[in-house]
Amino acid sequence: MTPIDPSPSAEPAVEDRLVVEARGLTRVYGDGDGAVRAVDHADLTVRAREILLIFGPSGCGKSTLLGLLGGLDRDYAGTLRLFGHDASRLPDAELSRLRGQRIGFVFQSFHLLGHLDALDNVAAPSLFCPGPPGNLTPRERGLAALERVGLADRAGMMPAELSGGQRQRVAIARALLNEPELLLCDEPTGNLDRDTGAQIIELFGALHAELGMTMVVVTHEDRLATLTHRKLFMLDGRVIDEEAE
Amino acid sequence: MVGRDLARTRGPLLTAGFGIAVGIAALVFFLALGFGARRVLLGQVFPIDQVELEPHKTSAGLLSLLAGRHEPPGVGSEIVAILQAQPGVSEVYPKLRFRFPSMAKGGQELLGREIGTHEMVGDGIEPALVAGEPGIEGFVDPMDHPGKVCATDPDCTAPRYCERPSGQAEGRCSDPVPALVSRYLVELFDHAVAPAHGLPPVAETMLRRAEGVTFSMTLGDSLLGKAHTGERRVVKVRFVGVSTKAIDVGATLPASVVKRWNREYAGNAAASRYSSVVVKLSDPGAASHVIQVGTEHGLVPRDTRARDVSVLITGVLSLLVLVAAVILLVAALNIAHTFRVLVAERGHEIGLYRALGATASDMRRWLLWLAFVVGAVGGAVGTVAARLAAVIADWRAAVDLPDFPFKPESFFAFPWWLWLLGIVFACLFALAGAAGPAWRAARTDPARALSRLG
Numbered sequence: 001m002t003p004i005d006p007s008p009s010a011e012p013a014v015e016d017r018l019v020v021e022a023r024g025l026t027r028v029y030g031d032g033d034g035a036v037r038a039v040d041h042a043d044l045t046v047r048a049r050e051i052l053l054i055f056g057p058s059g060c061g062k063s064t065l066l067g068l069l070g071g072l073d074r075d076y077a078g079t080l081r082l083f084g085h086d087a088s089r090l091p092d093a094e095l096s097r098l099r100g101q102r103i104g105f106v107f108q109s110f111h112l113l114g115h116l117d118a119l120d121n122v123a124a125p126s127l128f129c130p131g132p133p134g135n136l137t138p139r140e141r142g143l144a145a146l147e148r149v150g151l152a153d154r155a156g157m158m159p160a161e162l163s164g165g166q167r168q169r170v171a172i173a174r175a176l177l178n179e180p181e182l183l184l185c186d187e188p189t190g191n192l193d194r195d196t197g198a199q200i201i202e203l204f205g206a207l208h209a210e211l212g213m214t215m216v217v218v219t220h221e222d223r224l225a226t227l228t229h230r231k232l233f234m235l236d237g238r239v240i241d242e243e244a245e
Numbered sequence: 246m247v248g249r250d251l252a253r254t255r256g257p258l259l260t261a262g263f264g265i266a267v268g269i270a271a272l273v274f275f276l277a278l279g280f281g282a283r284r285v286l287l288g289q290v291f292p293i294d295q296v297e298l299e300p301h302k303t304s305a306g307l308l309s310l311l312a313g314r315h316e317p318p319g320v321g322s323e324i325v326a327i328l329q330a331q332p333g334v335s336e337v338y339p340k341l342r343f344r345f346p347s348m349a350k351g352g353q354e355l356l357g358r359e360i361g362t363h364e365m366v367g368d369g370i371e372p373a374l375v376a377g378e379p380g381i382e383g384f385v386d387p388m389d390h391p392g393k394v395c396a397t398d399p400d401c402t403a404p405r406y407c408e409r410p411s412g413q414a415e416g417r418c419s420d421p422v423p424a425l426v427s428r429y430l431v432e433l434f435d436h437a438v439a440p441a442h443g444l445p446p447v448a449e450t451m452l453r454r455a456e457g458v459t460f461s462m463t464l465g466d467s468l469l470g471k472a473h474t475g476e477r478r479v480v481k482v483r484f485v486g487v488s489t490k491a492i493d494v495g496a497t498l499p500a501s502v503v504k505r506w507n508r509e510y511a512g513n514a515a516a517s518r519y520s521s522v523v524v525k526l527s528d529p530g531a532a533s534h535v536i537q538v539g540t541e542h543g544l545v546p547r548d549t550r551a552r553d554v555s556v557l558i559t560g561v562l563s564l565l566v567l568v569a570a571v572i573l574l575v576a577a578l579n580i581a582h583t584f585r586v587l588v589a590e591r592g593h594e595i596g597l598y599r600a601l602g603a604t605a606s607d608m609r610r611w612l613l614w615l616a617f618v619v620g621a622v623g624g625a626v627g628t629v630a631a632r633l634a635a636v637i638a639d640w641r642a643a644v645d646l647p648d649f650p651f652k653p654e655s656f657f658a659f660p661w662w663l664w665l666l667g668i669v670f671a672c673l674f675a676l677a678g679a680a681g682p683a684w685r686a687a688r689t690d691p692a693r694a695l696s697r698l699g
Contacts, residue, residue: 067692072600075690093604100602107695111597115253127246129602174601 019182019214020046020069024078027064027237038064040237041078048181051208051215051227056234062218063186065234069216070103070184071095083181100129104175104213108187110167112159112174119155122146122173131178138177145173148210149203165196172203176211185217189224198223247614254587258615261583261678262623264576265671269627272569273659273667274634279562280658286554296535297340298328298544299521319518324542328524331538333531341369341503342520345475345510346467349482349496351460356444361460363468366495369503374490374523375425381486384423386501392418404459404481410509411465411475421459421483422502425491433494459483462496465510475510490523521547573674580619580678584612588686595686596694605687612686616679617672624671628664635659 027039038061046052046069056062067073068080071087074095080087083102087095112121119142125131126138136144146152149169159167168188175183188204189197205227208215217224225231233241251258300318320339329337343366350361372384388408393400394415395407401418409416435446462482465472482496491497508516522544524535536546588595595608603611635657642656 063696064692067696070600072596072695073690073692093606096599096602096604096607099600105600111593111600111695113594113597115249124598125601127601128598128604128607178602 017048018045018081019048019083020044020216021081022069022078023080025065025068025080026077027061027068027073027075028077037237039068039076042234042237042239044232044239044242046182046214046216048214049212050229051217053224053228053231054216054218054234055220055231057220060234061237062234064237066184066186066216066218070105071099097129100125101132101178102181104178104180104183106168106171106175106183106185106188108190110159110164110171110191112167112170114159117156117158118146118151118162118170118173119143121159121170122177124174125177129178141177142173145176146170148176148207149173163196164192165199168192168196168200169203172200172207176207179211181214183213183215185215185219187219187221188217189219189221197221201227246611247618250611250615251618254615257583257586258619261576261580261675262619262626264579265573265620265623265675266627266630268569268573268576268674269624269667269671270630270634271572272566272670273628273631273663274657275562275565275569276663276666277631277635277657277659279558279565280660280663281653281656283558284658285653285656286558295523295525296532296539297521297523297547298536298539299547301543301545318543319514319520320522320544321518324544325519325522327542328522328535328538331524331531331535333526333528334524334535335527336373336525338371338374338523338525339500339519340521340523341500341507341516343367343369343503344507344515345465345472346470347465348463348467349460351482352458358444360442360444365462365467366492367503368492368495368497368520369500370425370490370497370523371500374525375486375488378486378488378490381425381488383485384425384499386499387420387422388417388502388505392420394418404483406479406481408480409478410505411478419480421481422462422498423485424460424482424496424498425486425488426484426496427491427493428487428489429493430491430495431487464506472510474512573670576623577674577678580616580675581681584616584679584682585685587615588612588682588689592689592694595689596691599689599691600695608689609683609687612679612683613676616675616683620672620675621668623675624668627671628667631667632659 022042022044025039025042025044026037029036029038040061042065044052054062054065064073068076069082071082071090074088076088082098085098090098113124116124119139122145123138123142126141131138131141134141143152143155146155149172151166151169151173154162154166154170159170162170168191172188185204189200192200201221201223204215204217204224207213208227215227217227231243232239233243298320300320322339325337325339328334347365347367348361348363349365350359352358352360372386375381375384391408392405395401395418396409396415398406401407404421405418406421407416408419431447438444439446460482461479463477463479465475466477471477482498488497504516524539526532526535539545598608598611599605635655639655639657643654646652
């Protein structure tokens with residue numbers, strides 16, 4: 001298999017480029033009578049620079065779908081193309097590189113490493129993937145990312161010393177470290193109070209305006225709809241409706 | 246990353262590393278003890294880097310009496326050439342046994358009174374056989390550089406004597422003939438002869454003094470009788486050192502000297518056929534092949550004690566190594582358990598690393614590096630601990646154990662590669678223990694690991 005080029009390929013119109021293209025995407029847990037279709041023949045596309053919001057009740061398969069779109073879960077049926085590459089055909093090393101360099105994740109429970117301070121948490125992806133070309137060291141890039149989310153002055157603090165909102169900002173800074181083209185967010189405000197959640201939504205809006213990255217956000221938070229270009233509704237693993245602004 | 250994890254997980258990793266260190270300490274200690282025992286027993290008592298072959302002894306019984314003098318079988322130069330051509334053989338040194346009666350006395354300078362033997366046993370070896378051995382100098386035929394013509398000893402300047410073969414009116418002044426004795430003989434003297442006669446032992450410290458002591462040796466006559474040919478005469482022999490190549494009991498002289506004297510007292514045949522050959526081995530594993538070739542030509546190994554001791558040491562060493570291997574196996578299982586728990590506890594962390602771009606092999610490598618560092622540190626600590634234990638054991642042995650023949654200064658041998666072996670083995674066992682968990686970490690489903698906590 002020919003190694004993929006993780007850098008963005010030159011195409012005529014960025015907005016027309018498909019970042020994600022899923023057809024008949026299906027994820028089944030278990031087998032036989034106990035099998036659960038967490039994602040059931042989902043069809044969706046995500047274009048460059050757009051924000052796609054995936055709505056649905058708890059347990060409808062939103063997070064599972066996000067895991068599939070990010071290449072974290074490879075045990076699926078159907079086809080999934082990421083940045084034009086058939087994800088099922090990419091070897092683990094190539095898919096990991098794609099994930100490390102072109103995709104950023106933000107999780108509901110932040111997933112910060114408790115033994116590292118904020119800056120080292122942000123710089124953690126550099127352990128596995130080289131960042132974008134430039135003269136900055138991973139820690140310098142991490143500091144810049146922390147500055148972008150307004151936490152440069154908290155760089156040396158441990159996660160346990162930060163509030164929930166600050167932890168999520170650190171997690172967002174970590175996702176931004178390698179300047180990804182696609183940001184996948186799984187209930188990013190789910191563990192935050194209303195005011196803090198509003199600040200995070202505002203931050204997403206600012207980051208999108210500034211960096212123009214593609215975002216797929218799984219949520220049941222209505223306020224995120226203010227950012228959204230498209231909304232997608234899921235129920236029992238199926239995409240049942242789609243709205244575009 | 247590995248450095249941080251070592252600090253984070255220092256408790257369990259220290260426990261795992263301790264197990265490895267104990268196992269490696271036991272392994273290195275036992276191996277060093279085995280090598281030390283091998284060095285003393287096979288290096289000094291029964292050297293195994295060489296095989297001495299001699300003609301198969303056959304008893305002619307009463308027939309020999311009817312036939313007159315018994316002519317012992319010898320080793321011809323053609324057999325020497327055959328042995329020299331065998332693989333694994335570096336050199337072949339023929340030996341010539343004294344074929345004439347002799348006696349010796351001397352030792353006044355060293356022991357305060359003359360001692361002697363009425364039946365002297367002697368051997369002749371090539372000087373090259375002991376070339377380079379520490380402490381041995383001047384082991385050459387003095388007639389390589391003969392002095393002036395003489396008729397009697399007073400014609401020569403002391404300590405020279407007149408080397409005048411039987412039946413000749415004149416001889417040449419000669420330095421005393423250099424002689425070597427075996428360590429075995431020194432030990433025998435110190436622990437059996439000296440106590441019985443109230444003589445001081447010729448301990449290690451006195452050996453240097455002993456070198457240069459001159460003995461008088463009578464050729465052609467002994468307690469058991471005179472030589473059939475040749476005249477009784479007295480020569481001077483000077484002790485020049487202790488060698489593992491020397492005959493166990495008796496004096497060992499340069500082969501050319503013995504050849505001359507054998508010709509003088511026992512005829513040409515006694516000078517042309519060797520009594521045995523020492524085959525030096527470049528590969529100790531070639532010993533059995535050399536013995537086989539010798540057997541095909543009517544030769545048998547003179548001494549099988551080395552082989553027996555070697556087998557004994559190997560057997561005991563194998564048992565001790567087995568004990569160490571069991572300890573290491575338990576340590577490896579402990580490492581496996583520690584790393585299994587580590588992987589289980591850090592499932593979400595592994596999932597996160599995968600989400601951040603780590604490959605499955607990154608995760609495998611991460612754990613294997615951790616195990617490698619634990620193994621390397623454990624191995625280094627274990628090896629150093631083994632060395633310290635050896636130093637303490639040697640110190641206690643020097644203080645507590647009574648003096649005995651061949652008592653070494655150290656019972657242990659630590660060749661450089663043993664240090665390396667300790668660390669390499671520790672790493673291998675640690676890696677073997679961590680291999681399963683590392684493989685499991687590589688197979689962690691990141692989506693599931695993250696959702697478990699999410």
